[in-house]
Amino acid sequence: MEDLLQKQGLKRTKLRMALLGYLFNSKHAQSYLDIKNALGEQVDKSTLYRNLGAFEEAGLIHRINDQSGMAKYAFGALHDHGNAHAHFVCESCETVYCIENANSSKINVPEGFKTKNVQTIIKGTCAAC
Amino acid sequence: MEDLLQKQGLKRTKLRMALLGYLFNSKHAQSYLDIKNALGEQVDKSTLYRNLGAFEEAGLIHRINDQSGMAKYAFGALHDHGNAHAHFVCESCETVYCIENANSSKINVPEGFKTKNVQTIIKGTCAAC
């Protein structure tokens, strides 16, 4: 867990350990506010955002834009490794779930277009709602 | 063209005709800034945003969130009519294309989840780049 930080050349600060642990244990994607509430009000905004950015760049987490206007973050970097997964956004409770193996099929793009990565947002109602 | 406005109970103002015409003739999705530059600096921000919202609600245009932090708009309302199409975002020139028939067929969601609508963002390099 914490060695993941070292392995990426990131110093093991208090906040980073807490942040990485929190996202690791989260069942679904968390927004900046979710994280701040979980880790404590005193967490600095800049530091938190910078660490989210650093983690993302290091491939420890991935960012999901569910068009709510607020990015959400989840452990794991499946997106950038070709193994893109889908995200389910519950329209009722706003929860964002990572969905593995959602789409198994072919995407057709016009001549000359080169697909690097496909991001799927599924909107609907989750099992809890 | 202009009768589309009346048909939706929207008054045919100068800006609305220009805006709808501009989006109709655009080959790809346009941001607020693109539109403002095209229609003239003097266009009011509130009015433009309110009209984009009104058009969207009326089903004349659709909004695309390509993760750039700035929404983009395109003519047509395919998204809300089950006939969702995909969007191709060129990582080099930032252009957003509407892609018909990209059709990723089957989407698998876990037990208890109900899919209402699927949005696909394809990232890659476009034919012009």
Next chain:
DNA sequence: AATGTAAATGCAACTAAGTTGCATTTACAA
């Protein structure tokens, strides 16, 4: 253990997309 240094933090100020309240103007129906 003491120390040097680059990286990380904390704070405040900033940026930029989008929204809102309100007074004025305009499309259009009567």
Next chain:
DNA sequence: TTGTAAATGCAACTTAGTTGCATTTACATT
């Protein structure tokens, strides 16, 4: 022509995220 609801223009606001900079801290080296 006129009444009125809808649209506009402007300024002030909101909010997610960023940036510059001085201070602190992780951690490698001695």
